[in-house]
Amino acid sequence: MERQTRTEKVTEAIRGRIAGRSLQPGDRLPSIRRFAQTMKVSPATVVEAYDRLAAEGVIRSRPGSGFFVCGPAAPFTISDLEPELDRAIDPFWVSRQSLDADTQMPKPGCGWLPADWMPNTVIRKALRGLARADDAVLSDYGGTRGALNLRRFLSRQFADEGLRAGPDQILLTGSGTQAIDLICRFLLRPGDRVVVDDPCYFNFQALLKAHQVEIIGVPYTPQGPDADGFAKALNEHRPRLYITNCALHNPTGATISPQTAYQVLTAAAEHNVTIVEDDIFAAFEPEPSPRLASLEGLDRVIRIGSFSKTLSASIRCGYIAARQDWIEALIDLQVATNFGGPSPFAAELVYSALSSSGYRKHMEALHRRLAGARSEVSMNLKRFGIAPWFVPRGGFYLWCRLPSGLDSACVARAALEEKLVLAPGNVFSPSQSNGAFMRFNVSQMGEPRVFDIIARAFLACA
Incomplete structure (x- = not known):
């Protein structure tokens, strides 16, 4: 029974990669030995799983070359709107x-x-103030970078932690998730590899699958990602990105130590890996902890965040802080996909609330x-x-x-x-x-x- 369960686990993992388009028709599956290591099962279990999928016509074997995906890829969709008790327990x-x-x-x-x-009294007070705002705030599209006053506010906050990022290096987005999506569109191509923590925020995985990239997990410890495992993953897989939370890591709640932060930055520099640091939980820390962007600057690290956890999940607004030439390219992507920045009403509301004593x-x-x-x-x-x-x-x-x-x-x-x-x-x-x-x-x-x-x-x- 145990062997059957492990075999089914491997077959479902392959089906998931095909459904998520990280494996497409004609793509070669991971080698038996490599996938056995990834899934922590025996090579014989992977052989049995591949044979089952081949018998079903999902994959095909090419003697001497390995196994390959056959048939059209399933569309990347979330099928029904109602919760399903029996659906696969996956990142969605x-x-x-x-x-x-x-x-x-x-x-x-x-x-x-x-x-x-949530600070609903603060939000209501900000709403009353916005009721007297210019008509353009209530009716127009937002500028391509987003509200200047909120970008200046963030710039001052970053300066307090030692991160130099002028307002022109900050791009407001529709949400924190949209910030990651724009970065993935800008830096990744199907088939690229991205390192994440294991465990990590589940929507990192869901979004990366949508971009058809291969996810490489590195074990997470109470001090941050396992430094040796991180260096090994970069050396072996040559990823383009590493996406993480440093402050109050999701889901573990851990915080990266200064020593681990230094080791991560050293390895990323050696292998030319860009780091995306999601700082969404920073405001919940009693005292600031090490930040990769503050230690390294914005040449190799991209800072993202939003206000959904501390202010409101209903008022959608996020941000990206990055080197200025990348911000310019990301602006074009945001115009193409969202026609401008976040709602000026949302950005002004966020600024008014964040800057209040309440x-x-x-x-x-x-x-x-x-x-x-x-x-x-x-x-x-x-x-x-x-x-x-x-x-x-x-x-x-x-x-x-x-x-x-x-x-x-x-x-x-x-x-x-x-x-x-x-x-x-x-x-x-x-x-x-x-x-x-x-x-x-x-x-x-x-x-x-x-x-x-x-x-x-x-x-x-x-």
């Missing part, structure tokens, strides 16, 4: 369940704060509230034998190991039957090696029934 799974869930449905697996934890007071109170929630949820999870892998310095995630023998995907499916959204470990893992882990959002776990459902899900999967 948590996003779809969380976004489509009823507003009253508990969502410990989602990636945002509850609405009543927002600063809100963040101070939020730090205290999250610290209390992390402590309380940790104690409640301990009753079920769930232990944090790492105790984060801030933020709202706890990356936890489940009791021995429990599979987090099974637990997540059982919980969803009772209308509770959880985030199983393997949606974050390129290597599918985190089945014993789960990410909990402590801000979404205030209802006692959350723990009752988790207890019943454990029993169902024991």
